[in-house]
Amino acid sequence: MKIPSNRLDRGFFRYQSEFEAAALAALRSGFYIMGNELGSFEKEFAAYCGVPFCVGLASGLDALTSALALHGVGEGDEVIVQGNTFIASIISITKNGAAPVFAEPDDGFCIDVDDVIKKLSAKTRAVIVTHLYGMVTPMDRIVELCRDKGLLLIEDCAQAHGAEFAGQKVGSFGDVGCFSFYPIKNLGAFGDGGGVTVKSEELAEKFRIYRNYGKREKADTVVPGINSRLDEIQAALLRVRLKHLDELNAERRALAGRYSEEIKNPLITLPRPADNTDPVWHQYVIRCDERDRLRVYLAENGIGTDIHYPIPPHLSTAFRYLGLGKGSLPGTERLADTVLSLPFFIGLTEEEQGYVINALNAFK
Numbered sequence: 001m002k003i004p005s006n007r008l009d010r011g012f013f014r015y016q017s018e019f020e021a022a023a024l025a026a027l028r029s030g031f032y033i034m035g036n037e038l039g040s041f042e043k044e045f046a047a048y049c050g051v052p053f054c055v056g057l058a059s060g061l062d063a064l065t066s067a068l069a070l071h072g073v074g075e076g077d078e079v080i081v082q083g084n085t086f087i088a089s090i091i092s093i094t095k096n097g098a099a100p101v102f103a104e105p106d107d108g109f110c111i112d113v114d115d116v117i118k119k120l121s122a123k124t125r126a127v128i129v130t131h132l133y134g135m136v137t138p139m140d141r142i143v144e145l146c147r148d149k150g151l152l153l154i155e156d157c158a159q160a161h162g163a164e165f166a167g168q169k170v171g172s173f174g175d176v177g178c179f180s181f182y183p184i185k186n187l188g189a190f191g192d193g194g195g196v197t198v199k200s201e202e203l204a205e206k207f208r209i210y211r212n213y214g215k216r217e218k219a220d221t222v223v224p225g226i227n228s229r230l231d232e233i234q235a236a237l238l239r240v241r242l243k244h245l246d247e248l249n250a251e252r253r254a255l256a257g258r259y260s261e262e263i264k265n266p267l268i269t270l271p272r273p274a275d276n277t278d279p280v281w282h283q284y285v286i287r288c289d290e291r292d293r294l295r296v297y298l299a300e301n302g303i304g305t306d307i308h309y310p311i312p313p314h315l316s317t318a319f320r321y322l323g324l325g326k327g328s329l330p331g332t333e334r335l336a337d338t339v340l341s342l343p344f345f346i347g348l349t350e351e352e353q354g355y356v357i358n359a360l361n362a363f364k
C-alpha cells in the first residue's frame, strides 16, 4: 500500500459540488476583490471564533507581521516566541525590525510559560504563542502574565482553527488571533489566504485600512499600508469549508484517537494534549529517538511522513546573525531531532490508517 503524508484532493472531493458551485458563483459575480463574499466570510469566521471581528488578509504571515506593525512593535523591541514554531512566526518579528527571543517548548509542544518569564527583559514588548500542530496552549497563565506586564499577546492560530482551551476558541484570548488559510490548514482555501480576529472595531478598521495600501476612503492614503487582501473566490470557498469545519475537526479527532489508542511501541512517544484543552489535530506528531531510521523504514513500507520542522528557526541560515548556535535551545533542538508527522488528512481510510499503525507497531 502507498500512503502519502497528505492528500488534499480527498478534502476537495468530500464537498466537490458545494466548492464548485461557490467558485462558479464568485466567478460570475463580477466582483473579485473586497466584495460580499469577503464580508460574509469575515462575519461568519468571527462568530465561529467567538470574537466580534475578523479581517481577511492574503496570508498568515501578513496577519502576524501586520499585527505587530499596527501595535508599533519595531526597532529596539523584543518579542518572545517559542523556539519550535514555524519560521513565519519569527519572520513577522524580524520584518518589523524587532528581535525574536526564543522560549523553550513544554512537553505538549506549546510555549513554556516559566521560560517566557525567564526571558522577559526591559525591551520585551510582545509574546507570540503558537498553537502548534493543532494542540492548544493553556492560555490562563500567559494571558495573566501579559496583562500584568502590559505586553501585547498574539496567538498564532495558523494550525488550530476551532481548537479550544477551557471551552473557549483560540484566537479569542490574545490581542490578535492570526490565522492562515493555506490549503493544508484545518480551514484551508484553494490558494493563499489569512486573517486576524480582534476584539475592537477600532483595531479591525486599522487592519482594513492597512491591508489596502493604507487607504481610508478611495482617495486618501492615511498610512503607508500593504497589499494583502483575501480574494472573493477564496472567501467563497472558505465559507463552504467553514460550514463543515466542526465535522472536519471531528474527523481529525477520531483519526488522532485511533492513533493514540492503537500505536503501541516502546520506541515511540505519542502526543499528549494539556489539561483542559481540545486540540484540532492539524498534524499527528510522534517522537522517536531513532526518528530518521523510523522514517526510512516507513518509506520502505510505502508510508510518507513529514518533519515539522527539521531545522529550528534559531539554527536556520537566515537567523545565524542572532548568534544562537547549536545547544542554545536544547529542548527545541531535541524536538527537531525526534518529531515525526504521520500520514494525517481528511479522508484517510480505516484500512490505510490500520496499515500505518501495524507498520509502526512492528518497528524494532
Ligand SMILES: *Cc1c(COP(=O)(O)O)cnc(C)c1O
Pocket: 058, 059, 060, 061, 062, 085, 086, 088, 089, 130, 132, 156, 158, 159, 179, 180, 181, 182, 192, 193, 194
Ligand atoms: C502556515 C503557518 C503560518 C503562515 O501562514 P501562511 O499563510 O503560509 O503565510 C504561520 N504560522 C504557523 C504556525 C503556520 O503553520
